[in-house]
Amino acid sequence: MTEMAAQEYWVAEEEEDTQKGKYLTFSIGKEIYGIEIKYVTEIIGVQPITEVPELPDYIRGIINLRGQIVPVMDVRLRFKKEFKEYNDRTCVIVIQFENIAMGLIVDSVEEVLSIPDADIVSLPEIKQNTNRYIKSVGKVDEEIKLLLDCSKLLTEEEMESLAEI
């Protein structure tokens, strides 16, 4: 038993290791954002979206992902940017965060990058409530990638709706 378990553990650890420090980057407008690869389930093209009434505008609706119903969020609208028509480059990144599955609509997907912890710096706190979806900044060859905080991206709307009132 111990041998098998140890092996399983080792495999799991290795998997964790290969995912560590890797980010899937995507673009919205001119900015490049990164998201930890361990949350990403798959990347698909834009699917027909079924609208669900009474949802905030950035939740575009739900899609059918091979029988699984997944809500989709337009990250542009989430960041209060202007809506852009979907085209061939538009992608849906399906993420699984804790037990929430969510499709993120982005302008285009770039690549998978390894960013060592040493090249990641946290954001300066200019004032409260800004940059709240961005956890830190990664430096790759002079370029800047904004690394997203999944939990805030998915679960922060309660605060927002309170603020609106």
Place this chain on the structure above:
Amino acid sequence: MSGQNNEQMLEMYIFETEQNIEQLETLVLSSEKELGFAEDALHELFRLMHTIKGSSGMMSYQSLASVAHHLEDLFYYLREQQPQNVDYTILSDLVLEGIDLMKVELQKIKNGEEADSDTAPLIKSIEDYLQLLKQQNGAESETAVALAQPDSAGGFCARADAVTYKAVVHFAADCAMENVRAYALVHSLQAEANVLQLFPADLDDDDSAEIIRTKGLTVYLQSELEAEQIEEIFWQTPFLNKLELTVVDSLQSEEAAWDAAQLPKQQQNNHTAASNSVISVSVNKLDKLMDLVGEMVIAESMVIQNPDLNGLELENFEKAARQLHKITSELQDLVMSIRMVPLATTFHKMHRLVRDMSRQLQKDVQLQLIGEHTEVDKNIIEHIADPIMHLIRNAIDHGLETAEEREALGKPAAGTITLEAKNTGSDVLILIKDDGRGLNKDKILERAREHGLLTKMTAEMTEKEIFELIFLPGFSTKDNVTEFSGRGVGMDVVAKNLEMVGGAVSVSSVAGQGTVFTLKIPLTLAIMDSMNVKVGASCYTIPIISIKECLRLQQHTLLNDTEGYEMLMVRGECYPIFRLHQYFNVKNAVTDLEKGVLVMVEHDKKSFLLFVDELLGQQEVVVKALPAYIKERYQSKGISGCTLLGDGSISLILDVGGFVQ
């Protein structure tokens, strides 16, 4: 051995033991009814007890094993001696008590607690009873056995001289813990025979499991029993896969006996076939399978109706497509049917309830079961067991008169409760019928008035409306609370439980002749007959159950009230109109009432009209829940779930009740 294996074994053990206990209970109850245990029943009871004892011992649940062991002793005595003076009611009580205790223990094991109930008092009373039986029947039974001996081919009769047997035993390939199982086997053999030698000799050694797995367990034993009887003992061991039993002259000449061991093999095949006929599968896997098949059906229509094929003459393709369609629809039917479970188990549980209650209340009650093989969805069964139990309790407690009253009325002294299930196509009806005194209208009305439940003039109420009052919360006619019913949780709980699975309950009654409760439940939760409608570019699905009719605006009178709500007069009744496109903010929808369609829906006896662009057609849909993310955050009223349409797109299922609020 890994931890997972252990867990699987525990799961297996719980499942098996549960089934065995259930079987035991059924057997005991049916035997009790016949006022005596038939010989087959005794054998079966003995075998079940033995299996429970064996597997509990192996899993080292001592409390279960010891109870089973003592009950087994009891049945052993009954089977062997066939005593004449047996008080079967006491016996049944004792066995049922044992069964109850085992149930409790099993529940504890399931919850991951220690199975540590105090079994001593029960065991003591079993032993006492056995002692009593022996005393009462002592002399008599000895002669009976002596007489029975010459011609009793099936019984365990003794032979003058002991024979030495050699048995080679193999266990099922994936059973794990071979050595422990072997130990349990040897232990049970020792009760009947003299075990001379074992190979591997040391069963405590972990390596022995490997040897048994590859070469089997070899046992030399000496016994006075016939070969067939020895075999029977062997087959009582769980996971036993292969048995070669041979008679050897002595331990040394065993080599010669190898070839003679072919005979039992046929039997072995029979045994494995029987144990493989049913498997238990987790519902999650079935759900996944159903999802996959659903997807496959969609994928199939995407291939066959592919726009690239438009305008092409493809004879062979069409043929192949038809074949594919046939197979997929068959597969879909099959997957649906897997989830269907017969009501028999739920129904049979009621025997026990009726038995206990009739004892307790001193009422003689017969339970009649009809149509117990009717099948319903697994999820639904879980929700209806309690309501049925509740209704039966009520029927016995409140419905049936006492024996004296019944005789005075010219009815048979024993009351009859009939539990009937029948399939009406889209629904299953379960009828709970009693031949008791029936519902008392005046009492119901009085009670309802006391609790302020009346909304109408009593004179205007129909009989049905009066009876229906008993389903209202806070209604219970029985003043004195008994152990079985009238604990304040009344009929409204029954009604609520059924509502949860989309069913309904109704009642009819004739004074002096009895009451019938009818539970109407849908065949399955997962599939729903529905109407698809279009609003703008979106598609919505309305359950057929709630649709009353569809109509186009013609000469109907349109009204506007002061707040701007639209109403429509249909056949002299006034109905409010909900424009779906307004409610859901859909763009590009039809706004002219004359150009769209009005769907009249009903919820809770309130009717209203939904305005949609057009009807797309009726369809059976597979209901899926909305993603948790959406459900948690926005309690959108008016949408209960979603479903996938034939082309893979999603349609939202309207919750008509949500509009009312």
